[in-house]
Amino acid sequence: MRLPILDDATIPELPNHYKGKVRENYDLPDNQRLIIATDRLSAFDRILTAIPYKGQILTQIARYWFDNTSDICPNHVISYPDPNVVLGKRLNILPVEVVVRGYLAGTTSTSILTLYESGKRQMYGMTLPEGLKANQKLPQPVITPTSKAFDGGHDEPLSERQIIDQGLLSQQQWNTVSDYALKLFARGQEMAAKRGLILVDTKYEFGTDEDNNILLADEIHTPDSSRYWMAESYQERFKQGQRPESFDKDFVRAWVTQRCDPYKDAIPQIPENLVRDTSSVYIKAYEMITGRKFDAQAVEAPLLERIRKNLAPYFRV
Structure with a gap:
């Protein structure tokens, strides 16, 4: 049986469409934005394939963390009209990506x-x-900020001094986002440890709303924005000089690079078993991180029809 896939979420009745690599974005009145997470898998600056349940799983993992960190830092979430969709505040994204390690x-x-x-x-x-x-x-977690590259540029390492001197953030803004980031990371490590996981590193994106308040944006502590290791095997593997056990989602990336130059060549057809294996890793990640069972049978398909029905209240009148 073919698993349900959402590889496109173009909805003409919604306004101001912007198609990202893996998300479809629609800007609404009152500084609101609908963000639909598709199942597209992006690497090498192109779309490789689509992974069943990926969009829903990442949206729901981020929801789990947004719900469990809102006491630390305000975030962009207004509501969740659909398992794949966030209705959020439209923000001006700050030009610094905050990576905590x-x-x-x-x-x-x-x-x-x-x-x-x-x-x-x-x-x-x-x-x-x-x-x-x-x-x-x-010895303690550190912040390693990078410039947030737009239009295909490359991220560059930054220091606090460079961030202030270049006018990327004010001193007050930097103090706020660095304080938020370290507290979010501490909460993430604490909660992950209870699930037998090590939150190794992660990236945070922040933005400002119309009142210039700083809010957490994008996603938080998902396996796409963060590195997790299995706590049980970490010490022994570290002593042996082995790579720690993790959610290895890079089957597809590795398969492609073994067969072509993904920056120049046409991408070969990705085998169905590889797609299913990757989907299984996302399901395992969801269940381990949240402690909840992912019920694939409850996923209502076809997905785009479900999403259209749930987003009908936002269609242009």
Whole structure:
């Protein structure tokens, strides 16, 4: 049986459509925005395939965390008209992506592990001690902000001083977002530990509303915005110098890179079993992170019809 997939959420009756890589956005009056999470899987600056339940799962994991952190930091959520949809406040996104890291980990050019292994000890306005090993817990969580790249640019590492001097944020804004980020991360680590998980690192996006209040935007502590490790096996694998056990969702990415240059070549047809395996990982992540059972049988299909029905009150009159 083919699993239900939402690979497109174009709804002509909704106004001001903006199609992102994985989300469809519609700007409504009164500074509100409908954000529909599709099942599209993006990598290498292109869409590779669609993963059943992905959009709903990420929306519901973010909902779990938004609900459990609203006492720390206000967020953009107004309501959830559909399992795949957030009605949120339309924000001016701040031009700094706030990444919090609790471990010496990562693979990107801006990750502290990559920089550390290249010989750097001073980065992001801080100095890391000598003798740290890959995937080791840091003395305390650190913030490693990057410029938020728009229009296909690349994120660049920033220090607090650079953020202020370049006028990206005011000192007061930086103080607010860094305080929010560290408190959100502490709550995330605490709650994840109760589920047998380590919240390793994560990114936060903040924006300002029409009154210039700073709100948490986008998503929070999902497996797409955060790195999680399995707590039970971490110590032993770290001692052995092995990569910690995680939600490995990169089956598709790895399969593609083994068969073509994804930046230049046509993407081969992704096998159905690979798509299903990736979907299973998202379901496992949802259940472990939230402690709730994901009932795939209760997902009402066809998905776009369900979403259209639930969003009908927002159609242009």
